[in-house]
Amino acid sequence: MTRSQICLFAFQICDERGISHCFSNNKASKDWLYGFMRRNNDIVENLSYGRLMRFNKEIVGAHFELLGKTLDKMNLHNQPPLIYNVDDTGLQSAYNCSQLVLVEKGFKRVHAATHGEKR
Known part of the structure; x- marks a missing residue:
């Protein structure tokens, strides 16, 4: 589901069940969505297409x-302190990310993918 779909769905659930809310424009706000994601940390944003x-x-x-070939060539198999892991978190190679999809952590298949790597 996209962020927009989740906000719309939250409004519909509250409306159908008579739950009081402060949503406007017939959908939950971004603030509600961010709080929802903090409370449900098993939901993550989508994987980019690339x-x-x-x-x-x-x-x-x-x-x-x-x-393996590089470790053999440079004789680094027995020297773990010389091997570093680099995480690309926070490095952006693209800025255009039109629609984010939220999925449960560990979910193997994402049914929508973006073209930009924002997160």
């Missing part, structure tokens, strides 16, 4: 094969 396409068995296997 990352989705790069994460397959062949590409990951080729990466680890190249890593």
Whole structure:
């Protein structure tokens, strides 16, 4: 579900069940959505299209094969302090992310993917 769909769905549930709310424009606000996501930390935002396409068995296997060859070539197998892990969190390669999809953590398939890597 997109953020907009979740906000609309929250409004509909409250409206159908007679639950009092302060939503306007027939949907929950962004503040409500952020609070909802904080309370439900098993929901995460979608995987970008580029990352989705790069994460397959062949590409990951080729990466680890190249890593193994590099470790052999540079004789680093027995020197763990010289091996570093780098996380790309916070590095943006694209700024255009038109629609985010929220999914449960650990969910194997995302039914919508973005073209930009915002998160």
